[in-house]
Amino acid sequence: MQGVDNMFEVDTNRRILDAVCEAAGKTYGRDAANDVSIRVCTDHIKSAMFMIADGVIPSNEGRGYVLRRIIRRACRHGKLLGIDRPFLVGLCRVAMQENEGAYPELAAKRDYILKVLSIEEERFDATIDAGTAMLSRLTDEAAAGSKTVSGEDAFRLYDTYGFPIDLTREIVEEKGLSLDEETFRRLMGEQRERARAARGNIGGWSEGSKNLLSKLDKTEFLGYDKYDCEAKVIALVAENELIDVATEGEVSVICDRTVFYGEGGGQVGDTGTLKTKGWVTLAVTDTKKRDGVYIHFVTVSDGSIAVGDTVTLSLDAARRDAIRRNHSACHLLQGALRSTLGNHVEQAGSYVDEHRCRFDFSHFAALTPAEIAEVEAKVNGAILRDIPVETQLTDMESAKKSGAMALFGEKYGKVVRMVKMGDASTELCGGTHVCSTGRIGLFRITSETSVAAGVRRIEAVTGFGVLALLSEKDELIRETAKELKAVNPSEIARRASQVADELKNTRRAL
Structure with a gap:
């Protein structure tokens, strides 16, 4: 033409x-x-x-x-x-x-x-x-x-x-x-x-141990709405070998069911206790998941545990609740970042434990103080609205139509778990979450840094972590006011300026 x-x-x-x-x-x-x-x-x-x-x-x-x-x-x-x-x-x-x-x-x-x-x-x-x-x-x-x-x-x-x-x-x-x-x-x-080898051999499990998993049935996970359950020990592993009974040392315990979340999706594994019918109580120090099999890491120092034992699994409820708060806050954070910075923001990694949430995301520049304040306000706004957190098992096509965010490059099965927090967040996620956003309590960003070209990192605390942070800062303000001989914290800036001027005058006099 x-x-x-x-x-x-x-x-x-x-x-x-x-x-x-x-x-x-x-x-x-x-x-x-x-x-x-x-x-x-x-x-x-x-x-x-x-x-x-x-x-x-x-x-x-x-x-x-x-x-x-x-x-x-x-x-x-x-x-x-x-x-x-x-x-x-x-x-x-x-x-x-x-x-x-x-x-x-x-x-x-x-x-x-x-x-x-x-x-x-x-x-x-x-x-x-x-x-x-x-x-x-x-x-x-x-x-x-x-x-x-x-x-x-x-x-x-x-x-x-x-x-x-x-x-x-x-x-x-x-x-x-x-x-x-x-x-x-x-x-x-x-x-x-x-790099994989450097991640170590934890609890007697290494990359070479994967062939053991093919002999085991997948674990039934009950931990979304329960903190304890009875289960049957179906395998014990020590030093990369299947054993029948453990009387001492580090051992991996695999049961037919569990309430312990296995590390995955950026969320750490649960801890708690495992109690046998013989009243032997073992501390579960970590939980991992491989090919659908949940592995509980314990140390036997008193008594024994054997394949076939019926045990009671009880996770650390307070720790789990703190992890829930931080994980749900991560979802709200991603939604707030996208609405503040733009839809180019995508998750590049995350880490959630009982102390904090860490979220890596695609963005080309450091956030300004105003942007950080806006993101914080949006997350806390969603918390104050006490939005119900809904979970649904669905197929990938239906999840996409619902606007669910998926981690790019992640492999998903035919059935996916969608976690929805009203209009604030919809993501595919297998982790544990609060029942409503109000349970998060409070949200505070503690740092925003660069981790790679085009990738930023935000670390934040929630709930009691925010209260501890505020208490620590309040104490720092009081101590600063005391050192500056300020009558109250509101006079700190004036007194600091006054002291600086006095110091300048003293130096000139010298």
């Missing part, structure tokens, strides 16, 4: 392409290699723009990794064109002008999209500058000899500089060389295995 030969010369794309040429000082159609780079930049800036608008944020996993590769490939081809300064934000402005009429959401998210692009381009520049010199030396050596860049060198580039393997591959192939990716993948696998 427009009389052009390809999509890049359609008017809306042509204006973006011309903007690339202007930034690079090149003319399209004069050099085949330059034309490839110009087209890559033109195509990739549009793809990145729409992905960010859809809530994707650059990361090292899933959709975020695809976006990161697209942005970084555009950056690299910009450098091949001789562009030695940040240019993606300017290019994106042109792409927005050409597309905002058909996609009005681009205008609404303009500042956010440009900020994400700016930050990612800066990060790539730091990565590329650190790794390019090393890769250039490696390719020169390969060109003079084996014609292959070794997997060991590619792994060192990735491990030391964060230089992405796909970029290494592209540069190596451009120079007519080959890359030993098989060795690279092997070294990456060995690194992952070392």
Whole structure:
């Protein structure tokens, strides 16, 4: 209709392409290699723009990794064109002008999209500058000899500089060389295995123990609404071996049913007691879950426990209640973050125990004090509304239609558990929760930090944890007022300023 030969010369794309040429000082159609780079930049800036608008944020996993590769490939081809300064934000402005009429959401998210692009381009520049010199030396050596860049060198580039393997591959192939990716993948696998091994062998269970689980039936979990139950011991494990009776030392106890939650989904395992019919009471120090089998970690120091015994399992109710409060608060926190910062916020990890909740999420910048205050207010508002917490077993399709948040990359079965807290939160979750949000009591953010590129971390306390924090701060204020000889805490700022002025005057006098 427009009389052009390809999509890049359609008017809306042509204006973006011309903007690339202007930034690079090149003319399209004069050099085949330059034309490839110009087209890559033109195509990739549009793809990145729409992905960010859809809530994707650059990361090292899933959709975020695809976006990161697209942005970084555009950056690299910009450098091949001789562009030695940040240019993606300017290019994106042109792409927005050409597309905002058909996609009005681009205008609404303009500042956010440009900020994400700016930050990612800066990060790539730091990565590329650190790794390019090393890769250039490696390719020169390969060109003079084996014609292959070794997997060991590619792994060192990735491990030391964060230089992405796909970029290494592209540069190596451009120079007519080959890359030993098989060795690279092997070294990456060995690194992952070392990381798994470093997590340790707890309670006689290691990765090599998994074959024992295939002999056992899955445990029936009763712990969503019970704190104790009777159960039958179906297996004992010590030192990676199934045993019939334990009289001393660390042992893993597996029962046909349990009220103890096994560590998973960011929530720690339950603790409590296990009591035999012979009135032997054993402390359960941790609980884990593997392939549907719940493993209770105990130490036998008095008496014995045997396969076939009927036991009473009683979890630490106060600890469980504290964990419930923190876990439910995590759900409210994610909802508050999304409504405050935008739908690009996605869970990147979490940890919940009786002391605090920790939530990692995708976001490109530190939260401002105003944003932290807004998030806190929204969570506490949901708590004060005392919203009933509803759980429902359903299928994934129905859960998605209900707007349930799922952890990206997580594997879910045919039946999923949906936890809903009114309009404040709907998530897929297998953890334990309060029956209504009012049971959380209070919520207070204690820290907000960066844990990785594009990933922020919030730590918070709830209930009695907030009361303890307030008491501690109140005591600190009183002590400060006392040291400053302030009549009451409201005079601390004035007295501090007064003392500072007195100190300045004293120094001048000296």
